Amino acid sequence: MRFFFIFLVTLVIFSCKKTKDEYIDVTAETDKIFASTKLIPDDHFLGDNTCKECHSKEYEHWQGSHHDKAMQIANDSTILGDFNNKIFKSQGVTSQFYKEGADYFVNTEGPDGNNHDYKIEYTFGIKPLQQYIVKFPNGHYQCLRTAWDSVKNQWFDLYPDFKVVHSEWLHWSRGGLNWNNMCSDCHSTNVRKNYDLKSHSYDTKYALINVSCEACHGPGKTHVEQARKLGAAYTSQDHLHMTAGTSPKSLVDQCARCHMRREQISEYFNFKGTMLDHYFPQLLGDNLYYPDGQILDEDYVYGSFVQSKMYQNGVTCTNCHDPHSLKLKFDGNNLCAQCHIPSSYDTPKHHFHETGTDGAQCINCHMTGRYYMGNDFRRDHSFRIPRPDQSIKYGTPNACIGCHEDKDNEWAWAEYQKLFGQPNTKHFSDLLAPGLTGHEKGMASLMELAHDTIYPDIARASAVSAMNNYLDSNSIEEMLTFLNDESPLVKAATLDVLGNINVTDYNNYFLPLLKDNKRSVRVKAFFALGALDAMLVPENYKEDYEKVKQEFETNLNITSDFVGGRIKRANYLIKKGDLQGAIKGYESALEIDNINNIVRTNLANLYYRNGQFDRAEDAFKTIIEQEPEFGQTYYSYALLLGELNRIDEAITQMKLAIKYMPVNVRLYYNLCLLYDKVNNLSEAESVAVKGLKVEPNNDSLLYVLAYIYKKGNQIEKAKNIARRLVELYPNNQDYQAFYNQLNRKE
Structure with a gap:
């Protein structure tokens, strides 16, 4: 038997081809983007009262909105919760909310498992809930797990059915509810996280506390100066963002920086370049979405909306939402009737429900939703037709039995066929779902989806990402073609998959992407090239290599307060052959999430590879103690014992692995x-x-x-x-x- 690392794919080695001519040298554009990493000074943001002088109507709409109230200093006028010595109990934790003079406090469980008094520094949001932030040492600010339901006017637990131990990363006092890395970038304006890895401390700064006018439109200093100087001759599009002249898809991308699950690429957002120069979105899969692309975990709309025909056909956020108040522009089906002729769609002949009932509302069939954070109902913006047949095959939800709770998917599918017949178009989910669920034709489905540009880019990129589970020499050869794809999402997803193969066979494919005009693609290409000796970089790429190296280091630094960021650095060191450095990286990840047993499993494997057999065994035993029903650990531990020729013990562990898997x-x-x-x-x-x-x-x-x-x-x-x-x-x-x-x- 051979002991393999769980986090590495099996190496499939064959000769690589020469660099392809299709790659375009975009050095000039790349240089422009490199020069655009400059921080915008806080004094370039003039504040909302300055905007109000000329834009009173827009200011009036914005005032009191969720953007306006995204974050506020805690005081009598901003706090909605009842702090009149109120007691709230959940999951064995007792919290008391009270006041002392003008200050607000909570007494609740801290990171040591004991109760402490914490002063409320800031409020977060207004409706349907308001959260509260307290200050911790080393610049950390933490969001309480107990929040105020501003609709029912009562305290509630954000995760009432989820027990979290004080030592877990998900505890409110630790990484899972840390304001600096989880919230600040989108709840305030011109944020710099300013994290220091060595001290695990923050010095987070912002220009304006909330999501101000300038959070979307950019700093107002030059705009105001030029408007006053030029008067009627001034054109705002020269200095402002997200204007009436912004194209639909560009507007979606600009909203997306805060309305999506994403990885941060740049040190801070400075309105230069595009969304993909600063962030990379989470793709469909990984328990964030159902296999058909419907929302599962919080996705903040972007990942859903870009799946839709709406997005593909030029519909944008502001077609439905007022850009300043954020409210819907019309009530009920009138919102959809802007584009969809009522006589064709707002009729029982289409929806087969009595007019005026919930079943006759477009959004209840085409925008199903889920509750997040306990009481916050959010709708799926992929605007899809219910597919009970996929629910039967893949366990995905559908709107039919979401309303008809006394029925099952078989009933829903039979009714669907009676009313509509078979689905008359092929949705990308017909190809994505088999691939994500391990169907016998999963790889073929994913490859078909990835190749067909009629489908949304995020679906195609997600298909490529899922190919990681099906890698062989033939699939890798075909995947290399996606590095020439017009979609940067597809290129980046391909780099993520192929970059995990720790060989240098594909460097001639990766090197040209150091010149790509999207920073996220360049950074991923640099990681993929990790096994390449810097001294062997071809002369015509040396300058690009050094520039992207700086971008890559920035990406590692800006994400190093996350477990994933520390692991990425460690895996890069593995590619560089620095095994000891990689071990330190994984140990560092456990310092901020000590019960993350995926990390501990990989660390155990690294210990084994480095000949530290005792430490590897201790790590496996710790995992088994913490998660005694996790079968993968018994399997890995059995392989270790087998390599050490402790066969009887290995047999015992392998039997336990079979018991749980x-x-x-x-x-x-x-x-x-x-x-x-x-x-x-x-x-x-x-x-x-x-x-x-x-x-x-x-x-x-x-x-x-x-x-x-x-x-x-x-x-x-x-x-x-x-x-x-x-x-x-x-x-x-x-x-x-x-x-x-x-x-x-x-």
Whole structure:
């Protein structure tokens, strides 16, 4: 057996091709973007009262909005919650909210598990809830888990069904509810996080406390100066952003910087370049979305909306929402009737529900939603047709049984077919869902989706990202073509997948992307080139390599207060061959999330690779103690014990792995090999047979069973299994040779 790292894909090595001519040298544009990393001084932001002088109507609409009240200093006029010595209990924690003079306090569980008094420094939001922020040492500001329901006027737990231990990253006093890294960039204007890795401290700054006019339109200093100087001859588009002249898709991208789940790429947002020069969105998958792309975890709208036909056809945020008050422009179906003819759609002939009922509302069929943060209902902006057939296949939700709670998906699908027949168009989810759920044709579906430019870029990029689960030499060869794709999302997703393969075979494909005009693509290309010796960078890329190296370091630094950021640095060091540095990086990740056992598993594997067997074993034991039903740990621990020739102990751990992961046939295969090592052929046979009940045609199990029969001198049984292997896999020469060898023994 060979011990592999969980976080690395199996290496598939073959010769790479020459650099392709299709790549365009955009050095001049790249230089312009490199020069645009300058911080905007706070005094260039003049404040909302200055904007009010000329834009009173817009100011009036904005005043009192969610943007206006995004963050405020805590005082009698801003706090909505009841701090009159109110007691609130949830998940075994008692919190008391009270006042002392003009100040507001809470007594609640802190990071040590004991209750402490904390002063409320800021408020966050207004409706349907208001959160409260307290100050911690080293510049940390934390958002309380207990919030005020401003609709029901009561305290409530943001996660009432989720027990969080004080030592967890998700505890309100730690990373999961830290204002500096989770909230500040979008709730205030001109934010600089200013995180220091060595001291794990912040010196976060902003120009304006809330989401001001200038948070969207950019700093007003030059705008005001030029408007006063030029008068009627002045054109605002020269200095402002998100104006009436902004194109629909550009406007969506500009809103997206705060209305999406994303990774931060640049040190701060300075209105230069595009969204992808500062952030990269989370793609569909990874438990953030259902396999068909519907919202699951919080996605903040962008990731949903760019899936939609609305977005593809030029509909933008402000077609439905007033850009200043943020309210909907029309009530009910009148909002949709701006584009969709009422006589065709707002009728029982289309929706098959009684007029005026909930079922007749467009949004209830095409914009289903979920509750987040306890009481905040948010609608899915992908504007999709309900698909009960996909619910049956992939476990995805649909609007039909969302309302008809007494019915099931089979009923919904039968009714759908009666009313509408079969779906008359192929939605990207017909290809994405099989790939994300491991369907036998999953890779083919993903490849078809990724290639077809008729589908949304985010769906195509998500398909590429999901190919990570299907990698082989053929798929890698085809994936390389996506590095030439017109979509930067697709290029970046391809780099993320291929960049995890720790070889230098594809460097000629990656190098041209150091010149890409999107910073996020360049940064991902640099990571992918991690195994390349800087001294061997071709002369025509040396300057680009050094420039992007600075961008990459910035990306690592700006995300180093997250576990993922620290892991990214560690994985880059692995690519550079610095194993000890990578170990320190993973240990550093555990310092801010000590019970993150995905991190600890990878660290255990690194310890093993570095010959630190005792530390590897201790790490596995810690994981088992914390998560005794996590089968993967028993599997990894068994492999370690097997390598150390502690076979009996390895067998015990592999059995436990099978107990908790009974459908993973790889475990049965490895247990067979362990029994073979101690020459217990009867147990090896029994395990192989059990595994074949899970997956009858698994070639690894069939081969090992035939081998066991051969070793036990049960040649006829061995030949029968070998014959079956050859019939199932006629192109496998090894199986044919094995079968021929058995026949020669007669």
